[in-house]
Amino acid sequence: MACRKAKISFTTLQYHLENDPDFPRQAEEAKEHAVDLLHARAFARCVASDIDPVHWQGVVVDYVRKYPERLTIEMLPAHMSNTFKTPGTGQVNVETGDKILVMDEATRAKLIERKAERLRRLQAAREALPASDVSTGDKS
Numbered sequence: 001m002a003c004r005k006a007k008i009s010f011t012t013l014q015y016h017l018e019n020d021p022d023f024p025r026q027a028e029e030a031k032e033h034a035v036d037l038l039h040a041r042a043f044a045r046c047v048a049s050d051i052d053p054v055h056w057q058g059v060v061v062d063y064v065r066k067y068p069e070r071l072t073i074e075m076l077p078a079h080m081s082n083t084f085k086t087p088g089t090g091q092v093n094v095e096t097g098d099k100i101l102v103m104d105e106a107t108r109a110k111l112i113e114r115k116a117e118r119l120r121r122l123q124a125a126r127e128a129l130p131a132s133d134v135s136t137g138d139k140s
Contacts (some may be wrong), residue, residue, distance in 0.1 A: 046072045 003010050016023045045068050054062040103111075 032047055040073060046075055 003013055017027070049065045049067045051063050052066055053060040054064055
């Protein structure tokens with residue numbers, strides 16, 4: 001995509017990468033600069049919003065300010081990772097009416113392991129019973 005924007009072919013890029021000792025460093029610096037510009041523009045859009053015209057019968061009658069919600073949601077964990085965590089790393093909140101259960105990932109993992117252990121013991125107990133004592137589900 002960068003080659004297309006610079007209006008050069010990929011083979012020209014490869015030629016300069018292989019034959020010009022300064023080119024790889026300059027290309028990496030240009031890439032870092034582009035990422036910084038992209039980040040700055042995205043941040044500005046989150047803070048200052050976009051202003052879109054409102055049309056009525058083909059005439060601009062007003063302007064409306066639109067904030068990019070998804071972009072803001074994605075940028076929050078990047079700048080405030082201690083507050084806005086990525087999914088699956090925060091606490092789990094379960095609300096059941098007037099009671100709320102809050103647990104972290106370690107507690108959740110312990111509960112899952114305990115349940116798996118109980119299921120293994122139950123399965124072992126069923127296998128230890130004689131075949132005549134095990135219910136097959138038939139109602140004969």
